[in-house]
Amino acid sequence: MNIDIEKAEKIIKKHAAEKGALIPLLQDMQTEYGYIRADAVKLIAEKLDIPSVEIYEVITFYAQFRTEPPGKHTIKVCQGTACHVMGGKQILNYILTTLKVKENGTTTDGLFSPERVACLGCCGMAPAIMIDNDFYGNCTIQKVDEILDGYRKKTG
């Protein structure tokens, strides 16, 4: 699959004149395509006349950027201090065990991509997870099972 060149070019054009354009540009690309595609990097390199390696330097430095397509649902498991103290590590471990997947990986059915985040800002409801844009607080192993089942049913 090729990227929709017109859209990509439009994003590049939007930021071209901006000072320090590279990061906002990559952010928009990721919003558009879900991840940073290699052909998009090539295009940016051409249009902005900077070497690809410099773009990859930036992509690999920041945790936000991914170079693989994400699963259907992103599970952000909070590993902030409050969540850690309230058992967040066990929640993360359990999610990885039960989904048989590694951190930042995607389940074989393409449904879930779990990743860790530092504080979702709702420490009063620790331990917390966020699936796509929905937040779930006071998590327990059982609650996680129910939540995941809900998503499986919705898509399955």
Added chain:
Amino acid sequence: MKNRILVCAGTSGLSAGAGEVIEIFKSELKRLNLRGKFNLVKTGDRGLFRDVLVDIITDGKRVTYEHVKPADVKKITESHLVKNTPAAALTAGKSYEEFFANQTRVVLKNCGEIDPENIDEYIGTGGFEALKKAIPLPPEKIIDEIKKSGLRGRGGAGFSTGLKWEFCHKEKSGVKYMVCNADEGDPGAFMDRSILEGDPQSVIEGMIIAGYAIGANEGYIYCRAEYPLAIERLNKALKQAEERGFLGNNILKSDFSFKLSIKKGAGAFVCGEETALLASIEGKRGTPKPRPPFPAQKGLWGKPTVINNVETLANIPHIINNGADWFSAIGSAESKGTKVFALAGKVRNTGLVEIPMGTTIKNLIYGPGGGLKSKRSKLKAVQIGGPSGGCLPETLLSTPIDYKALAKTGAIMGSGGFIVMDEKTCMVDIAKFFLGFTVAESCGKCVPCRIGLKRMYEVLDKITKGRGETRDLDFLKEMCETIKSTALCGLGNTAPNPVLTTLKYFRREYEEHINNRVCDANTCVELVKFEVIEEKCVKCGKCSTSCPVGAIEWEKGRTAEINKEKCIKCMACFAACDFKAIK
């Protein structure tokens, strides 16, 4: 004034369902034909975690409802709005009052009170009066006032804000920049986010005044990308401020012009460090640079730049409005003003608390915090300052929260992380947790931070897995001292603090792990046996139902038994058992 209905709708309010609650209030007001009598206001979060909070203010009288579910709204409108009797079953209880009493709200004053997306509400509380007062004054006068107030940076380092402005003001340069640090990296602090979501104009006003004082015509707000709502509200606020002539060319008809834009971070803790932050704004990898030169001399694109934290800036309009003397009367002899803390962990009331500096740690926990969550548990430690801070034991609870007193204990004021821990938290594990964080976030530019912290992490990991040796503790101590004095930036310099303080105050716990292979808190899984203690088990079977993989055999009247082959060490049964019968 019209009567008001306030619905708490910041990130935490919305995640608890505030959006739906607002919609139902809307249709209820329509149904009851009360739209002309009530203003329905979508506010930022007030700071207390009580799901959705709703305030109804009629003729100046306020009633607060907590844990409001969409299904409750009709009950409230029927009884309160129609019959004028508050729905008593849903009103906030004693702990709500307990939480807000003993706070001194300055920067959080508007959070939960006004609609952050409507500039008129901010103006209605006296917003932009400080700017009007400041613009006719010479910049030196403003800087003097801020210096006199004693305000110090709230982002971590605690440098005098007035002095920082003065350095930059004195630099001769046609172009200067004002930057707001909204990267909020401490993984347990969220006051900056709440201020931006609940009262964005106060930060913008602070920035314009700062820009005027230092002589900058351009500014950036560098905000974490993980804060989409804060960014959205900031964007709206910027637009409205421009429309009203508070931003842009010839502000308030003066010859001062100031342009402000937002830069989104991309997920790197080190970018909270000021030189790294500037590199990131420039579109590069966010690696720190040695200082000097300081940003005040050579900052963004090589130009003199001031970087201030969100909370610092939110204080500025209040100081200009009320005067330096008013501000310096709050707080302790050495630390002025208030500080916001994110109270969390094993404490009863969790949320954002703003207290005068100098309040003791104890009064924070037992005042607004309402003491420990569970009566049965015992306070073990308080972690202040996040990955750069330290764990303080119960014996230091009387320490006042001010820069000097905290530094003496080995912790730091930090940006406001405040986590209460009980006997179920393992101190070795906490040290490892923070180090794991800093190892992952080290930018890798300098050796002590990149390799030293990693080595320390490995040793801590070894100890938590029961393979520690006595000499490891000396090694850790030595590494801490070396890294503290040789790392390039604040990330590395302060990363040893969690280890140093736990070693200092909880050495016995390290020794237990090393000598007896025991983790009293049952946190270090490798040291846990996963066995039921027969004498303690009351045969209730709760553990068995909690196990997600059916590894616990139990039937009525029988002691539970864990099948270690099946067990995935998830710890669910430990949480389920009320009798501490599993080891």
